Amino acid sequence: MIFIPKKNKSNPIVASVLLAIAVIAAFLSRLFLYPTVAQIVALAVFSLALWTVVRFVMPRYEYELTDTELTVRRITGTRCETLGCMTLTAGIAIVKSPATAEEKAAFVSTFGKTDNRFNFCANIRADQYVYVTEFASKRIEVLLECDEAFAAEIRKRISACRSSGDGFYRFE
DSSP states (O other): OEEOOOOOTHHHHHHHHHHHHHHHHHHGGGGSSSHHHHHHHHHHHHHHHHHHIIIIISOEEEEEEOSSEEEEEEEETTEEEEEEEEESSSEEEEEEOOOSHHHHHHHHHHHOOOSEEEEEOSSTTOOOEEEEEEETTEEEEEEEOOOHHHHHHHHHHHHHHHTSOOOOOEEO
């Protein structure tokens, strides 16, 4: 089963707005009392715009679910890179990402404090699910941008894998 998150139209808009702010700040820097400070701010905003393009506009993500593994791939142009291959045997749960402080406190009380977090979402401020797993006695959160049907299938396969055998887990 393969799930590919749809891209939001807001990703390139955010990058374009940030780029416009950087260009305007760079051109207007001569009007400021300290132009070097304005140019540094423009450079920082330009860097943020570039990061937004590289992180959210150019790549797309693909989640592949087999009977025993969840594989995450990032596809940029013709290049396909496997970011993680996680066994469902080590999976604990997949839940909707907490949005409020109360939900975050409930998440921590249910699953404990996590040691690491990986974000494999294709969009800025996306609806996310948190796949909680363990590796080498560490609790890990994996943020996925999927729908409820895909999350339900992951839950079903986690319970099937945990009831039978052991598995293999790796992040590349």
